[in-house]
Amino acid sequence: MGDYKVWRVLSLFLLVVIAARGDLSYDFYKTRCPQAEKIVMDVMVNATLSDRRIGASILRMHFHDCFVEGCDGSILIDSTPTNRAEKDFPANFPSIRGFDVIDAAKAAVEKVCPGIVSCADILAFAARDGVHLSHGPFWDIRSGRRDGRVSMFNRVPLFLPPPTSNITQLVTSFAAKNLSKSDLVFLSGGHTIGFSLCSSFNSRLYNFTGRGDQDPALDASLAQTLKGQCPRPPTRVDPIVPMEKTPFKVDTKYFKGVLKRRGLFTSDSALLNDPFTKSLVIKSAADESFFLGNFIQSMIKMSELEVKTGSKGEIRKKCHVIN
Template identity: 45%
Template structure:
């Protein structure tokens, strides 16, 4: 009889296991009891922002990426400068380009009214990135939740850790590996450049002096380069925007990889995925051929990236306002 009871107890625990939290881990059902409408609230506000400004989807996706690569996925990117905090918004990768903070503020305000002091800004970033991907036609995935918010920021980490458009392939891969991500994650996550825009200043070098010889990057289609030069001059126009995927700029699909194969990747950091490493080049070709394989891997890599050193349990805090730490 005792054995039967033990077996039933064990079976019950195993059946319930997917909804339990292992200490320090994230899981999709984290707010199921404490804030069951969190998904609906985030999705409705992201959808409204996207309808008003289609660029916002890429901006929110980028915020999550730039957050996770600095101190882990802890919403440090959202903090304004105050007291001892120097905001990551002032770093080279974010200054004049990071956006979407008002959308996150609106989501946080709505959630605080629904379930105060419960949902972290870090989790809002993760959910917003997923919803932005889905709204533009990309893959869906269950977002592991349970992150907490940092008590500080790191402008130095933002300047040093986030891959830059003109970094070498090895530098970018190293930055990914330092975060526990591999070459598959690098290529798949680069596919997020299927939506969004880039500033002239981020790729001007490719148009005029990539190798120090005063000529355009030879890996860039020369007709495409000539078209880009009309709106991205040698000097001035730094903030002029160009779509990263000129075929379907607001649709999340695998045209980004097809563009690379046609030598029409906008950023140097895009094109080197095809020209500097055989493994990454093979992945580019695979994703260009099979949108379903790209979608499947992108979802896996987003979950993996979202798990970069999150604050959990008693670490950090749940901010009342995403721009500042609690008093």
């Protein structure tokens, strides 16, 4: 066989391998369902009109989806009599919100292109749109994610770091997803929008070491304000508070807050406990385009985590139940 023939056989073989991998692509729905992204954006625009927080809530839902079984819509699946799903794990229930919006987006897309667009892609689009509708940047997303058929309650704590995590635990759990220390910082910047239940950080206010004390790493005046908003446990009321000063706007306030020891969670404050992550917090606080450019890159990495493509998984008919 001449050199040319060998080259042709090789490149044909490569093409077949690439096609079989069924990787994500920018034009995945170009012929299959060209309206898909626009339909999701319209639903998000509508949802934002009645609920300015929805973008933040769906961004968080996407993070919780991607860290457990990859970005495959597993967080959307309801529990059944024989399976307790991710959705019901305490990190998700009751604080994850926006399932109704994803269902609405899926229903709207199904009307136009039945059986084509996955719930996993819809969630990735909606999270990106949520950031944009919160005065944040917009970026292109590769699609072709397929929906998972597995969603297990017990798998959530294996991958999702709790808000009490220290820097070592955060770095380790991000590294398990091939995400770097830089990704940890920029993605924590997701906390530039949204709210938190008091129960997610109450121990920092009232019982940090088990002796009824306050976390010394939390700015004392913020702790005082938060105590006015969050009742001392045990209590059945669990109010929400903004995570930083401008909870509807993507900006650098989150990082500025962290630097002033005003990050809401131990996991936010922890970013100051490593010289490298601290240096990125300082840079992000000072330079919005530095933060946003890097946030986009890290979001793209996160939203492509362990995706199912090609013949893996399925295209769910309804996002909350496997076919």
